[in-house]
Amino acid sequence: MKVTDKLIAAIDKKLERFDPLWQAEHGVGGLRSRYYDKTGVAKYREWRGVKDTFYDYTQWLNNLVSMSAMIASAPIPILKGFWEYRWMGSYLGTFLFIDRLFEGYRGDELRIAHMNMHAIVQSLTKRIAFILSNDRRFGGGPETDNCIPHDETITPLFLKGFKGLHPIPMQTLPEFIICDIDQHIEPYYIDVAESFGLPADVCSRCAAETGVALDDAFPLLGRVMLSTNMPCNASEATSMFQRRRIGLPDNPITLAMQHQEKEAIPYSRKELENALAFVEEHYGVKYDWNELFKYAKLMNEQNTIELEKWDIFKTPYSPLSGIAESLYRLYSWQSVNGQDEYFNKVDRKVIEIMRRCYEEKRLPFGGKTRHRAFLWGPSAVYYTDFPTWTQNCWGITIVLNMDSTMGYNMIDTQDPDKAMDDLTAFTQRACMRHHAVGGWENINAVWDWAKNFNCDMVLMNDNIACNGMLGVHAMMEEQARDLGFHFIFIEHDLEDSRTVSRQDMRNCVNNYMSVVLNEKPLDPTLLEFDDSDAY
Numbered sequence: 001m002k003v004t005d006k007l008i009a010a011i012d013k014k015l016e017r018f019d020p021l022w023q024a025e026h027g028v029g030g031l032r033s034r035y036y037d038k039t040g041v042a043k044y045r046e047w048r049g050v051k052d053t054f055y056d057y058t059q060w061l062n063n064l065v066s067m068s069a070m071i072a073s074a075p076i077p078i079l080k081g082f083w084e085y086r087w088m089g090s091y092l093g094t095f096l097f098i099d100r101l102f103e104g105y106r107g108d109e110l111r112i113a114h115m116n117m118h119a120i121v122q123s124l125t126k127r128i129a130f131i132l133s134n135d136r137r138f139g140g141g142p143e144t145d146n147c148i149p150h151d152e153t154i155t156p157l158f159l160k161g162f163k164g165l166h167p168i169p170m171q172t173l174p175e176f177i178i179c180d181i182d183q184h185i186e187p188y189y190i191d192v193a194e195s196f197g198l199p200a201d202v203c204s205r206c207a208a209e210t211g212v213a214l215d216d217a218f219p220l221l222g223r224v225m226l227s228t229n230m231p232c233n234a235s236e237a238t239s240m241f242q243r244r245r246i247g248l249p250d251n252p253i254t255l256a257m258q259h260q261e262k263e264a265i266p267y268s269r270k271e272l273e274n275a276l277a278f279v280e281e282h283y284g285v286k287y288d289w290n291e292l293f294k295y296a297k298l299m300n301e302q303n304t305i306e307l308e309k310w311d312i313f314k315t316p317y318s319p320l321s322g323i324a325e326s327l328y329r330l331y332s333w334q335s336v337n338g339q340d341e342y343f344n345k346v347d348r349k350v351i352e353i354m355r356r357c358y359e360e361k362r363l364p365f366g367g368k369t370r371h372r373a374f375l376w377g378p379s380a381v382y383y384t385d386f387p388t389w390t391q392n393c394w395g396i397t398i399v400l401n402m403d404s405t406m407g408y409n410m411i412d413t414q415d416p417d418k419a420m421d422d423l424t425a426f427t428q429r430a431c432m433r434h435h436a437v438g439g440w441e442n443i444n445a446v447w448d449w450a451k452n453f454n455c456d457m458v459l460m461n462d463n464i465a466c467n468g469m470l471g472v473h474a475m476m477e478e479q480a481r482d483l484g485f486h487f488i489f490i491e492h493d494l495e496d497s498r499t500v501s502r503q504d505m506r507n508c509v510n511n512y513m514s515v516v517l518n519e520k521p522l523d524p525t526l527l528e529f530d531d532s533d534a535y
């Protein structure tokens with residue numbers, strides 16, 4: 001052992017009583033002890049030992065650098081954005097959000113989590129600066145007319161054959177990502193939608209998108225928009241509201257609902273081809289397959305590494321799990337989608353660490369994992385830091401989330417005809433489509449996924465207003481019993497944290513773990529706490 005290692009070990013020993021994991025083990029505190037009541041604001045940073053505390057702090061600074069670069073690159077548009085858009089203020093909660101996501105993380109788990117999260121931060125900050133610099137509401141910019149705003153559940157990759165044009169997922173900034181960071185932002189937009197007469201019992205995600213449109217809080221870019229019926233009929237309705245309010249020529253991409261069936265491909269393919277022709281007509285450009293293949297190769301690499309990660313997820317030795325896995329996959333697939341090589345670089349580094357951990361048979365989270373869960377959960381799992389909480393409180397590791405199973409097929413990079421079929425299959429399996437909607441078989445596949453990933457538990461988010469999932473509750477309960485899975489339904493109202501609070505969601509797990517399984521929490525400070533005022 002080197003002298004410095006000895007010194008660090010001595011300091012760690014001396015200061016171990018400040019480590020919340022040590023405190024929980026010794027019954028003198030825990031991870032929640034350092035927070036101000038009701039908030040997600042901590043009184044001091046988490047002590048994780050010398051090396052991990054230092055690393056965590058450098059990553060905090062790294063994210064700060066990306067935020068500063070964003071402001072420096074477009075100071076006036078950013079200021080205008082804060083002035084014009086309520087959702088911009090919510091991004092100030094990003095630091096608190098990231099700190100909470102990775103509490104209790106140490107060693108390789110912490111490193112991988114930060115690599116993944118920083119990839120998102122650097123990408124999002126650049127995207128915010130680009131969008132606001134070209135927002136027509138602020139007078140527009142050099143690229144305003146070269147943007148193709150599209151519904152975020154349509155994959156941007158198939159639009160990358162248009163050299164010089166920029167696919168912009170419309171809802172990502174004002175709604176989809178920000179609802180994960182700030183639980184208080186979407187209720188405002190939901191209220192806006194309801195004050196215009198939208199019924200209160202619809203999916204809160206779609207209600208929030210409608211509210212963003214009615215509040216004139218979508219940045220305005222491009223010459224047309226591409227809306228969609230993805231993933232469900234509620235999104236189809238909000239697409240109609242958005243198209244009316246925004247007023248750009250719209251090409252709705254209506255993909256097949258029963259997308260598992262073979263016949264879906266020719267139908268959906270035609271829809272994508274129509275969209276490409278629509279863009280060609282309005283922008284006066286020609287689709288270039290060689291340009292598309294460049295990005296398809298990057299996406300194929302993303303997916304090749306993803307499939308190797310899945311092999312390691314099946315073992316007990318994966319340092320990547322929970323929120324670091326699911327949020328990253330959600331963003332890197334749905335939003336990046338082969339467009340940013342930075343994500344390929346991160347994937348290459350992460351898989352190296354994962355291979356090493358597997359070879360060394362290193363158990364993550366100090367070997368404290370008791371259950372392996374497959375999660376069937378959308379946005380509400382993020383603003384609640386849910387997978388981090390299940391790990392720290394009950395030792396339930398979230399091996400994989402449903403949205404991580406989005407399009408993982410490879411795309412042909414030589415033959416446009418084959419590539420078009422591949423892109424269609426890929427696009428049909430976008431966020432929420434691959435499992436929440438699309439027929440019984442599609443939903444029922446949860447058991448195969450859970451079995452293949454060696455899970456003993458399924459956590460199913462019961463979105464009380466989801467059109468896709470209403471009505472399956474009792475059938476899923478029955479099947480879980482027959483198949484022998486621990487099965488927990490977690491009630492939530494997606495982006496409306498007023499209906500079902502974070503603590504209500506945690507109580508669903510608390511009740512099952514203590515009453516049905518008779519287990520004791522790893523960290524009792526996490527059992528019951530009020531974080532209703534937190535971002």
Ligand code: SF4
Binds near residue numbers: 231432465466494
């Ligand atoms: S699938 Fe469910 S949660 Fe997703 S948009 Fe549709 S109704 Fe909302």
